[in-house]
Amino acid sequence: MEKIAIVGAAQTKYESRKADQTFYDMVFDVTTAALEDAGLTLADIDNIITVSNDFLDGRTISSMAVGEAAGAHDKNISTVEGDGTFGAFYGAMRVLGGFRSTLVVAHSKGSEGNPQFISNAMFDPIYHRPLGLDTTSAAALQANAYLTRYGITEEQCAQVAVKNHGNARHNPLAHQPLEISVEEVLRSPKVADPLKLLDCSPVSDGAAALIIGNEEIARKAKTKPAWVKGVAHCAEEYFLGDRDLANPKALRDAAKRAYQMAGIRDPRREIDVAEVYDAFSYMEPLWLEGLGLCDPGQGGQLTESGLTAMNGALPVNPSGGVLSAHALLVAGLARLIEASLQIRGEAGAHQIPGVKTALAHGTHGPCGQSHCIWILGES
Amino acid sequence: MSAPELLTMTSPDVGMPYEWSIGIYGSKFFQEIRAHQRFVGIRCPQCGKVRVPPRRVCGTCFRELDELVPLPPTGTIIAFTIVNYPFIDPATGLERPVPYTYGYIQLDGADNIFSHIINETDETRIKVGMRVRAVFKPAAEMQGNIQDIRHFEIIEVKHGE
Numbered sequence: 001m002e003k004i005a006i007v008g009a010a011q012t013k014y015e016s017r018k019a020d021q022t023f024y025d026m027v028f029d030v031t032t033a034a035l036e037d038a039g040l041t042l043a044d045i046d047n048i049i050t051v052s053n054d055f056l057d058g059r060t061i062s063s064m065a066v067g068e069a070a071g072a073h074d075k076n077i078s079t080v081e082g083d084g085t086f087g088a089f090y091g092a093m094r095v096l097g098g099f100r101s102t103l104v105v106a107h108s109k110g111s112e113g114n115p116q117f118i119s120n121a122m123f124d125p126i127y128h129r130p131l132g133l134d135t136t137s138a139a140a141l142q143a144n145a146y147l148t149r150y151g152i153t154e155e156q157c158a159q160v161a162v163k164n165h166g167n168a169r170h171n172p173l174a175h176q177p178l179e180i181s182v183e184e185v186l187r188s189p190k191v192a193d194p195l196k197l198l199d200c201s202p203v204s205d206g207a208a209a210l211i212i213g214n215e216e217i218a219r220k221a222k223t224k225p226a227w228v229k230g231v232a233h234c235a236e237e238y239f240l241g242d243r244d245l246a247n248p249k250a251l252r253d254a255a256k257r258a259y260q261m262a263g264i265r266d267p268r269r270e271i272d273v274a275e276v277y278d279a280f281s282y283m284e285p286l287w288l289e290g291l292g293l294c295d296p297g298q299g300g301q302l303t304e305s306g307l308t309a310m311n312g313a314l315p316v317n318p319s320g321g322v323l324s325a326h327a328l329l330v331a332g333l334a335r336l337i338e339a340s341l342q343i344r345g346e347a348g349a350h351q352i353p354g355v356k357t358a359l360a361h362g363t364h365g366p367c368g369q370s371h372c373i374w375i376l377g378e379s
Numbered sequence: 380m381s382a383p384e385l386l387t388m389t390s391p392d393v394g395m396p397y398e399w400s401i402g403i404y405g406s407k408f409f410q411e412i413r414a415h416q417r418f419v420g421i422r423c424p425q426c427g428k429v430r431v432p433p434r435r436v437c438g439t440c441f442r443e444l445d446e447l448v449p450l451p452p453t454g455t456i457i458a459f460t461i462v463n464y465p466f467i468d469p470a471t472g473l474e475r476p477v478p479y480t481y482g483y484i485q486l487d488g489a490d491n492i493f494s495h496i497i498n499e500t501d502e503t504r505i506k507v508g509m510r511v512r513a514v515f516k517p518a519a520e521m522q523g524n525i526q527d528i529r530h531f532e533i534i535e536v537k538h539g540e
């Protein structure tokens with residue numbers, strides 16, 4: 001593969017309601033900030049990928065409303081309706097296909113629509129939607145299946161919430177930095193058994209942008225490039241009932257291909273930091289199992305053992321993760337940006353020392369229907 | 380300087396009605412419930428898997444399917460969640476009382492998993508692995524939709540059985 005790199009990035013602060021900003025405003029802010037971060041101008045950007053969802057934005061072909069705010073006037077623009085990591089995947093393909101550079105920008109304002117209604121509308125209208133299934137109740141089913149299969153405890157899930165909200169205290173952009181105890185997570189209101197309020201991510205408003213470039217653009221940018229060593233995605237069945245919810249098969253497939261491309265044989269040893277899509281606390285251990293960073297059923301012990309802590313051997317979600325800021329569609333792109341900042345050594349107070357290889361994970365569809373894995377390196 | 384006054388606009392409270400086709404096998408699924416109070420799945424001739432509700436294609440084998448198989452109204456709980464937040468039922472526009480229990484149920488004879496409501500909201504009385512049975516509406520009240528199944532109920536295991 002020809003060399004491509006992430007050469008610039010920006011995120012808004014994540015908040016529950018950005019009353020003073022339209023999504024057009026947010027897209028403009030992160031686009032200009034990503035260009036400034038890279039030390040590039042719009043003339044260096046060959047094409048634009050936007051990431052949006054018509055239901056969330058409340059308008060048809062929502063991408064067209066943000067094109068000019070994303071600097072797309074007179075440029076080739078295309079859109080992904082899915083998590084931002086998939087938008088970035090499309091962007092990477094375009095650079096590999098001959099463009100010098102792609103700017104990828106994702107936005108959402110959960111505060112403006114009704115995320116519960118929209119996530120219910122993601123399901124099949126004949127068999128599932130009338131029963132009330134939405135992202136949260138589907139996740140609760142997955143948590144029940146996963147905890148039951150391996151004897152993983154609610155305490156172990158609560159430890160993930162404590163760790164990630166704690167890490168968020170070192171990330172000024174996080175929506176919910178919290179100093180909480182396992183007891184407080186366990187005592188928080190039951191949302192859908194076994195999920196309690198503090199096991200669930202907030203709905204945030206926010207936007208993020210990054211620039212992917214070829215070697216020429218990487219040389220021109222003022223940043224240290226975060227080189228793309230491997231990237232892959234995979235999806236599984238739409239009907240939850242066709243899937244084994246406690247075994248993230250699509251994630252295993254995507255991770256295997258990304259590792260292969262990056263030449264990684266022992267991911268547990270070779271990856272220095274991981275940012276994963278922990279929309280609910282149980283997802284972090286489940287995804288770590290799917291990523292092959294531990295054996296199936298062993299994910300629950302990783303927080304307790306300290307392995308995934310900020311100062312552990314494999315820090316996971318030093319930014320605070322999705323549990324601490326969840327702008328839909330944006331959250332995976334944020335993981336990728338955080339991984340690139342770790343490679344650059346510019347993650348601020350949540351920088352992990354000496355990161356050479358970083359993993360970013362995004363997911364889309366209920367209970368991790370599809371996954372996109374990125375491996376970034378410093379050379 | 381005082382903060383500028385920022386206006387918002389609320390959309391009118393109207394929904395957009397759809398008329399979704401249920402298809403030949405989906406129609407059969409609901410017709411079997413009405414006629415025989417039982418389920419129907421579909422078998423793949425290549426991998427042998429029976430999936431419910433029935434659909435036209437086996438995604439794994441990428442083969443068109445046509446062998447419908449009747450399935451009994453009984454199954455096993457694979458996962459469940461007791462939901463504590465309200466839900467506006469899109470079929471009625473009414474808020475469903477909470478809590479309610481959403482079940483992930485493997486019907487006897489099926490290889491994939493079906494989902495529906497289970498009428499048990501006491502977490503000490505429901506467990507993964509329990510046997511359940513579908514409770515249907517009276518045939519005269521059935522409308523050919525998923526609510527023709529009222530819910531699933533836990534099959535009490537009698538002592539000595």
Ligand SMILES: [Zn+2]
Nearest residue numbers: 423426437440
């Ligand atoms: Zn088959």
